[in-house]
Amino acid sequence: MLSLKGVVAGYGGGNVLQGVDLDVAKGSITCIVGPNGAGKSTVLRTISGLLSPSAGTIDHLGKPIHKLNCHSILSQGIVQLPQHDALFPLMTVRENVMLGGYLIRRKKALLAERYDYVESLIPLVRERPHDKAGNLSGGQRRMVELGRTLMLDPSLILMDEPSLGLDPKAVAQVWDLIKLFVEQERTILLVEQNVKLGFKVATHGVIMEGGKVRREGEPSALLADPDMAALYLGGTIQEAAPTNGKEPDGG
Ligand SMILES: Nc1ncnc2c1ncn2[C@@H]1O[C@H](COP(=O)(O)OP(=O)(O)OP(=O)(O)O)[C@@H](O)[C@H]1O
Numbered sequence: 001m002l003s004l005k006g007v008v009a010g011y012g013g014g015n016v017l018q019g020v021d022l023d024v025a026k027g028s029i030t031c032i033v034g035p036n037g038a039g040k041s042t043v044l045r046t047i048s049g050l051l052s053p054s055a056g057t058i059d060h061l062g063k064p065i066h067k068l069n070c071h072s073i074l075s076q077g078i079v080q081l082p083q084h085d086a087l088f089p090l091m092t093v094r095e096n097v098m099l100g101g102y103l104i105r106r107k108k109a110l111l112a113e114r115y116d117y118v119e120s121l122i123p124l125v126r127e128r129p130h131d132k133a134g135n136l137s138g139g140q141r142r143m144v145e146l147g148r149t150l151m152l153d154p155s156l157i158l159m160d161e162p163s164l165g166l167d168p169k170a171v172a173q174v175w176d177l178i179k180l181f182v183e184q185e186r187t188i189l190l191v192e193q194n195v196k197l198g199f200k201v202a203t204h205g206v207i208m209e210g211g212k213v214r215r216e217g218e219p220s221a222l223l224a225d226p227d228m229a230a231l232y233l234g235g236t237i238q239e240a241a242p243t244n245g246k247e248p249d250g251g
């Protein structure tokens with residue numbers, strides 16, 4: 001469904017992604033893990049068009065999207081849930097959810113239909129539409145954000161640490177919703193700090209470090225890989241196989 005090849009991207013100060021190769025299969029839950037600063041969020045931002053790659057390609061359903069702006073990428077059904085709470089605290093739950101439908105704002109009937117759907121799925125949206133988002137707990141805000149994501153009926157949802165900072169009950173709710181999204185034939189690409197949690201549910205695991213994909217495959221097999229522990233103790237892991245691409249200098 002989505003294919004990244006040799007993607008190089010970064011911020012003003014230099015490249016963070018050093019040639020990322022990644023395939024996301026339709027209907028999968030692909031989970032990226034890796035230490036802080038590995039470039040996980042940067043991968044999601046590059047896919048959603050918030051950053052433009054300086055090299056490499058990103059194809060969605062066989063067509064390149066890496067030169068499109070975020071607006072166009074969003075209209076292809078690729079929606080990103082950012083790492084940090086991105087609700088407007090002084091706006092109500094309903095207003096925040098409605099913002100997710102900005103691209104379809106003139107299609108009133110469709111907008112109402114989608115909103116009804118979000119309400120049916122997320123009790124909080126139905127029960128407390130007029131509460132200010134800023135007065136909700138972290139778990140409640142996350143549920144509203146997930147609801148907002150659905151306003152565009154996305155086929156691919158990019159989620160950056162959806163369970164970050166939540167209590168166990170809220171984490172369970174978030175994961176139940178993610179599983180439901182997959183039953184609805186949406187594809188999920190997510191970043192998760194909690195490797196055990198992420199790899200328990202994921203159908204495909206990806207380990208990033210130093211701006212590259214270092215390992216990928218069956219999540220349970222990756223969990224058993226001794227390199228995984230080394231990585232999380234502050235070490236680095238080598239390429240799984242020699243590549244024919246350019247390598248950054250060692251050191
Ligand atoms: N807006 C930015 N401007 C400049 N540098 C940035 C910016 N965002 C991230 N970086 C840098 O890019 C590198 C990768 O950051 P990124 O956020 O992609 O890492 P991550 O793997 O998501 O880490 P974390 O687990 O901490 O969320 C880091 O060195 C970070 O400092």
Ligand SMILES: [Mg+2]
Nearest residue numbers: 040041042083
């Ligand atoms: Mg991050």
